[in-house]
Amino acid sequence: MSATVPPDYWTDVKAILQLFFPQYFDPDSPSYIDPTLLDQLLAISDEFRPWCLPTSKQNFAQAMYVAYLISVQQETSTGQEIMVKAGPITSEKEGDITISYATTTTGANNSQSQRPSSDPWDAWNKLYQLCAKGAITTRFGRPQCP
Numbered sequence: 001m002s003a004t005v006p007p008d009y010w011t012d013v014k015a016i017l018q019l020f021f022p023q024y025f026d027p028d029s030p031s032y033i034d035p036t037l038l039d040q041l042l043a044i045s046d047e048f049r050p051w052c053l054p055t056s057k058q059n060f061a062q063a064m065y066v067a068y069l070i071s072v073q074q075e076t077s078t079g080q081e082i083m084v085k086a087g088p089i090t091s092e093k094e095g096d097i098t099i100s101y102a103t104t105t106t107g108a109n110n111s112q113s114q115r116p117s118s119d120p121w122d123a124w125n126k127l128y129q130l131c132a133k134g135a136i137t138t139r140f141g142r143p144q145c146p
Contacts, residue, residue, distance in 0.1 A: 009059055010042050016063035024070060033070055041069045048124070052131035061127040067120035 017024060023031040024038070033041075045065045049058045091100040 006039065006042065007046070009055065009062075010039075012056075012059045013042060013063045013066065014038070016060055017066060020063070021067055021070075024067075031070075031074070037073070038066070041066050041073070045069060048128065050128045050131045053127060057127055061124050064120040064124040064127075068124060071120070 021031075023029040024033045026032055042062075045062050048065045049062050051058070053061070091098060093099075
């Protein structure tokens with residue numbers, strides 16, 4: 001059985017991961033990810049690249065999706081319950097003090113916060129959803145953004 005050659009962009013995706021999540025690459029860290037497992041997660045995440053975006057944004061989105069998959073893999077392999085995150089943190093309250101970081105309004109024009117996402121899945125989803133709006137699939141089956 002021959003191993004498949006990973007795509008060239010995996011190098012960029014790994015560099016983004018290492019920048020935002022250096023603990024995944026540190027063998028002394030409890031969050032260390034074996035390179036073989038990382039390659040398996042990269043292979044899974046290939047299908048979740050937002051195809052309508054430039055390559056650099058696809059790479060960033062894929063890195064965030066891999067980070068999400070790592071968190072799911074670590075939680076499920078250790079038997080810990082998965083903590084569901086509802087989205088970006090928009091406010092905090094401690095005692096009588098309340099701080100608001102972003103305004104989230106619902107409606108046709110502004111259904112998402114403009115604040116950067118608070119976790120990898122949110123960051124990936126924000127980019128992935130850009131391709132869900134106004135995408136066209138040609139008769140040749142290759143999606144095109146207008």
